[in-house]
Amino acid sequence: MSAVLVEESAPVRAPLHDRGARAVLALARFEARRLLLSVPVVIAFVAYVSWIVWRTRDSWDGHPVLQDADRATQSMPMLVGLAVLLGAARAVVRSERHGTEHHFSVLVLRPWRRMAGHALSVVPAALLTAVCVAGQFGWEALKAGAVGHGSPAELAVGPLTVLAFGALGVLLGRLTMAAFAAPLLVVVLLFVFVLGTGPSGASGLSWLAPVVATTGPDPLPSDLLGRPAAWHALYLAGAALSLALLAVAVAGGRTAAVRAGLVLSLAATVTGGILQAGGATPSKELTAARERASVHPELTCAEHGGSRYCAFPEWAPRTGTWAGVVDRVQAVAGGSAHDRPLVVRQRIDARYGPGTDAAIPALTGAGQVTVGTAWGGNRVPEFSSAVAAVLVAGSEAAGSELCDGRMVTVMWLSLSWQDDPMGALRRVRLDDSVTGSAIVLSPTDPLSMTEGQTDVVRRLLENPPAGTGARVKEHWAELTTPGVTTARVAELLGVPGSKKADSCED
Numbered sequence: 001m002s003a004v005l006v007e008e009s010a011p012v013r014a015p016l017h018d019r020g021a022r023a024v025l026a027l028a029r030f031e032a033r034r035l036l037l038s039v040p041v042v043i044a045f046v047a048y049v050s051w052i053v054w055r056t057r058d059s060w061d062g063h064p065v066l067q068d069a070d071r072a073t074q075s076m077p078m079l080v081g082l083a084v085l086l087g088a089a090r091a092v093v094r095s096e097r098h099g100t101e102h103h104f105s106v107l108v109l110r111p112w113r114r115m116a117g118h119a120l121s122v123v124p125a126a127l128l129t130a131v132c133v134a135g136q137f138g139w140e141a142l143k144a145g146a147v148g149h150g151s152p153a154e155l156a157v158g159p160l161t162v163l164a165f166g167a168l169g170v171l172l173g174r175l176t177m178a179a180f181a182a183p184l185l186v187v188v189l190l191f192v193f194v195l196g197t198g199p200s201g202a203s204g205l206s207w208l209a210p211v212v213a214t215t216g217p218d219p220l221p222s223d224l225l226g227r228p229a230a231w232h233a234l235y236l237a238g239a240a241l242s243l244a245l246l247a248v249a250v251a252g253g254r255t256a257a258v259r260a261g262l263v264l265s266l267a268a269t270v271t272g273g274i275l276q277a278g279g280a281t282p283s284k285e286l287t288a289a290r291e292r293a294s295v296h297p298e299l300t301c302a303e304h305g306g307s308r309y310c311a312f313p314e315w316a317p318r319t320g321t322w323a324g325v326v327d328r329v330q331a332v333a334g335g336s337a338h339d340r341p342l343v344v345r346q347r348i349d350a351r352y353g354p355g356t357d358a359a360i361p362a363l364t365g366a367g368q369v370t371v372g373t374a375w376g377g378n379r380v381p382e383f384s385s386a387v388a389a390v391l392v393a394g395s396e397a398a399g400s401e402l403c404d405g406r407m408v409t410v411m412w413l414s415l416s417w418q419d420d421p422m423g424a425l426r427r428v429r430l431d432d433s434v435t436g437s438a439i440v441l442s443p444t445d446p447l448s449m450t451e452g453q454t455d456v457v458r459r460l461l462e463n464p465p466a467g468t469g470a471r472v473k474e475h476w477a478e479l480t481t482p483g484v485t486t487a488r489v490a491e492l493l494g495v496p497g498s499k500k501a502d503s504c505e506d
Contacts, residue, residue, distance in 0.1 A: 020113055027117030032124040035087045044083035048076050052136045061376025063145035065219035070150035073133045074211040077158035081165030084125045088166045092118050092173025112253025119244035122166025130159040148314045149222050153229035160236035161210040167243035174247045207276045214355035219373045221312050224350045226286045228279025235272030241265035290350040311346040328417045329387045334476030337391040344369045362396035362444040370443040381428040386442045388413035392480050400445035405489035409479045411457045421461040434458055452498035456490045465494040
């Protein structure tokens with residue numbers, strides 16, 4: 001019997017550092033999967049996606065301004081962040097809750113490396129949030145009526161908020177090792193950030209919150225917003241990294257790399273926090289630019305059908321849409337108003353910054369019409385009413401003072417051609433009514449309707465007699481004569497008059 005000696009080479013072992021890094025990544029993948037499949041996080045993402053679909057279908061009536069649409073992506077990720085905070089904290093204290101902490105002493109991973117794995121496990125949730133943000137904003141940007149420019153820094157707020165909340169959950173779990181701490185903190189953060197009891201307004205203190213909402217009824221050009229979005233993104237990124245590295249350091253990871261990273265991330269947080277607080281106060285240059293845009297704006301003008309349309313550069317693609325409304329109103333008008341050249345000028349009051357609702361005075365020049373920065377929905381009949389008032393009264397200022405039967409003519413021009421005239425009548429009135437007296441909304445000074453005028457307009461829109469459009473053109477001169485009574489207008493247009501007197505007939 002013979003024996004054969006076989007030489008075998010020793011297995012090549014990976015360096016301990018490399019094995020530690022691989023183990024951290026393996027733990028991060030495992031915990032990330034558990035986190036994304038946890039009930040609170042799944043519910044949060046389902047609610048988030050459902051909210052995006054529900055809101056974005058009809059948001060801004062199909063005419064979003066992208067420098068407002070980017071900020072609309074910031075609020076809902078906070079709820080996802082709270083769910084991630086809860087899940088990350090529970091993952092850290094899982095071994096303590098199940099009494100298995102002592103088993104980890106036999107593993108290669110040291111406690112601080114395990115904490116690094118937990119910190120990395122929240123990154124996929126932030127990336128998934130980024131996908132949702134991109135989907136929501138992309139949907140808005142692809143709408144045919146979209147104008148303006150979004151900000152990458154504003155879009156980064158949602159994912160960075162989830163990242164920061166997740167890192168906070170890891171740190172909280174390491175510091176307390178108690179299962180009740182994370183739910184308690186979630187409740188506190190709900191009251192502070194989500195339910196609106198935290199710092200509000202555009203002050204420097206408010207920018208310490210993850211989201212600072214300053215959206216007003218009238219969008220502003222992107223260069224007039226004055227939001228320190230880039231510094232805020234740096235602040236959130238620095239805060240997220242600081243919390244993660246602090247959790248690693250508390251767990252014993254006091255290596256040179258961790259200490260250096262912690263110092264740099266804290267420096268980024270402080271720098272972003274200070275500069276964003278300073279940026280919340282408008283500079284002299286921004287204040288001057290807002291004043292110019294409000295008083296003497298630099299507009300881009302285009303000709304459509306003999307009329308001139310002037311808009312801020314970001315709104316220039318909408319001039320054709322405005323021209324379509326003007327054409328429809330003039331098509332049902334008579335006399336010289338049928339083809340009278342108008343000047344449609346976009347106007348804003350940006351002197352008080354975003355989030356304010358400032359009144360714009362009516363223009364006194366003949367044939368001049370104001371249009372705002374918002375469009376769609378109620379803005380369409382409001383604009384058409386302003387156009388009709390200028391065609392009938394000559395100017396916006398004169399139109400806001402109408403109190404005789406000419407108001408019936410104005411509302412017929414404004415609403416008769418629309419797909420749902422009665423619905424447009426309801427939307428253009430301040431109290432959403434179709435009976436009684438009411439204020440009629442306009443881009444500038446509002447108009448007013450008496451009860452008698454409302455009765456006649458309602459009859460014209462609900463059951464217009466045959467040939468009403470021809471009667472408007474035939475009797476145009478008398479229908480637009482100052483002092484004409486509502487009863488006379490009703491008679492000329494072939495509908496029963498109202499027993500209610502005009503305020504100017506007494």
